[in-house]
Amino acid sequence: MTGISQALATIRAAIENAEARFQRSPGSVSLLAVSKTRPVADICESLACGQHEFGENYLQEALDKISALGDPRLIWHFIGPVQSNKTRAIAEHFHWIHSLDRLKVARRLHDARPAHLPPLNVLIQINISGESSKSGITAGELLQFINGLKDFTRLRARGLMVLPEPKHDFEQQRLPFRETRRLFDEMNAAGAGLDTLSMGTTQDMEAAIAEGTTLVRIGTALFGPRR
Ligand SMILES: *Cc1c(COP(=O)(O)O)cnc(C)c1O
Numbered sequence: 001m002t003g004i005s006q007a008l009a010t011i012r013a014a015i016e017n018a019e020a021r022f023q024r025s026p027g028s029v030s031l032l033a034v035s036k037t038r039p040v041a042d043i044c045e046s047l048a049c050g051q052h053e054f055g056e057n058y059l060q061e062a063l064d065k066i067s068a069l070g071d072p073r074l075i076w077h078f079i080g081p082v083q084s085n086k087t088r089a090i091a092e093h094f095h096w097i098h099s100l101d102r103l104k105v106a107r108r109l110h111d112a113r114p115a116h117l118p119p120l121n122v123l124i125q126i127n128i129s130g131e132s133s134k135s136g137i138t139a140g141e142l143l144q145f146i147n148g149l150k151d152f153t154r155l156r157a158r159g160l161m162v163l164p165e166p167k168h169d170f171e172q173q174r175l176p177f178r179e180t181r182r183l184f185d186e187m188n189a190a191g192a193g194l195d196t197l198s199m200g201t202t203q204d205m206e207a208a209i210a211e212g213t214t215l216v217r218i219g220t221a222l223f224g225p226r227r
Helices: 003-021 040-048 059-069 084-093 103-112 139-149 170-189 205-210
Strands: 030-034 053-056 075-078 096-100 120-125 155-161 196-198 215-218
Touching (some): 003 205, 059 075, 059 084, 084 103, 103 120, 103 139, 103 155, 120 196, 155 170, 170 196, 205 215
Parallel strands (some): 030 053, 030 215, 053 075, 155 196
C-alpha cells in the first residue's frame, strides 16, 4: 500500500472506532480530504482508493486542479475564506461551500450559480470561539442569517461549519463542538432543515465525532504535514 492508501485506511478505521465509541451510527460521519497545497497526483491516488470528496482553500489553486482532473466523480468543497470577487468561480465549479458568513456573498453566489447545476450546498461558518480575527458569524446572528438565505433559491442551506481555536485537552476540544451542535438542533427546531455539521480536523476529529459532527475535514493525517 502507498502512504496515502495506508493513511486513508487508518483514518477510516479511526472514524469507525469513534462512531462506535460515542454511540454514533456506522457511516454517519463522512470524510472530506483537505487537499490544499497538495499535488493533483495525491488527489488521483485518493480517488483510486474511493475518496471522492475534496476540500480546497485557495481558489486559483483549486481551479487549476479541478480543470486538470476533469473527473465527474469528484465532489469539490470550498472551505477557505471567500472574497466577494471570487464568488462566480466558486458558484460555477464547486458543489459545496463551508465558509459562508456574509449575505452579500450569498447573493453573489446565488446570482452566479449556473442554471444547469443543482443549487450550491452551503454551510454557514460560525465563529464559535469568539475570536475577533477569525471568520464566521456569531451564534446570535444565525437565525436571521438563515432566514436571509431563504430568498436565494440557487443555494441550499445544509448546515454549519466551525474551526475552533486549537486545544490539546479532549474535554476542552468538545466544548465548541457541543455548542455548535446545540445551535444546529435549535435551528432545526425552528424549521431550518439542516443535515450537515462540518466540524473536526486532524487534531480534534474524535471530539467532533463525540459531539455529533457529520463531516470531518482531514488534511495532515491523510497527506502528511503541509510544507
Ligand atoms: C487546512 C484546513 C483543514 C485541515 O486541517 P488538518 O489539520 O490538516 O487536518 C480543515 N479545515 C479547514 C477550514 C482548513 O483550512
